[in-house]
Amino acid sequence: QKEVEQNSGPLSVPEGAIASLNCTYSDRGSQSFFWYRQYSGKSPELIMFIYSNGDKEDGRFTAQLNKASQYVSLLIRDSQPSDSATYLCAVVTGGGNKLTFGTGTQLKVEL
Amino acid sequence: DTEVTQTPKHLVMGMTNKKSLKCEQHMGHRAMYWYKQKAKKPPELMFVYSYEKLSINESVPSRFSPECPNSSLLNLHLHALQPEDSALYLCASSQAPAGGTDTQYFGPGTRLTVL
Numbered sequence: 001q002k003e004v005e006q007n008s009g010p011l012s013v014p015e016g017a018i019a020s021l022n023c024t025y026s027d028r029g030s031q032s033f034f035w036y037r038q039y040s041g042k043s044p045e046l047i048m049f050i051y052s053n054g055d056k057e058d059g060r061f062t063a064q065l066n067k068a069s070q071y072v073s074l075l076i077r078d079s080q081p082s083d084s085a086t087y088l089c090a091v092v093t094g095g096g097n098k099l100t101f102g103t104g105t106q107l108k109v110e111l
Numbered sequence: 112d113t114e115v116t117q118t119p120k121h122l123v124m125g126m127t128n129k130k131s132l133k134c135e136q137h138m139g140h141r142a143m144y145w146y147k148q149k150a151k152k153p154p155e156l157m158f159v160y161s162y163e164k165l166s167i168n169e170s171v172p173s174r175f176s177p178e179c180p181n182s183s184l185l186n187l188h189l190h191a192l193q194p195e196d197s198a199l200y201l202c203a204s205s206q207a208p209a210g211g212t213d214t215q216y217f218g219p220g221t222r223l224t225v226l
Binding site for chain 2: 032034036042043044045046049088092097098099100101102103104
């Protein structure tokens, strides 16, 4: 079992819709969870982080964490073509500051 | 300011060359990282420096040699690389708070091609 799993996609949504990106992780002791956005040929850009169970909202983005189910998600409201990118879920595993990435989900927002 | 800078942006080198990648941050962060990213794959951790000491080496071949001259700078020295080492090399930094949660910020990367 991979430490961090994501559906690779592509996930296609129409402009203005809600995009839902999901991630599961295997280390039950993980405490810190991150979502990065990566455009083709560019470096990862931090979108959000979440540490506590529940929802965390920042503008059009909402991160959701359920530690009991070992599940973290990212919702993007009012999706725009500029949101088209690969979204990487990352989890601090094994304590310390080692970040383990999922394989990423490619999101395509269509006009 | 969450800026991490990397030079050069692009590098082409032969298998017998020696080159270095450079990374710099002025955010007062005390942890710095090197990642390697192949096309359509997630970043893979190579090295972590915490308070200028090497804390994690993910079994990286010795042809990659990291160096942390001070808390703001991180180098990756390259020697006798193979074509399969061609990738995007990413530097990141974080505050490294004691016992606290840490957020890593990435630089723009160096696109390396080994001929």
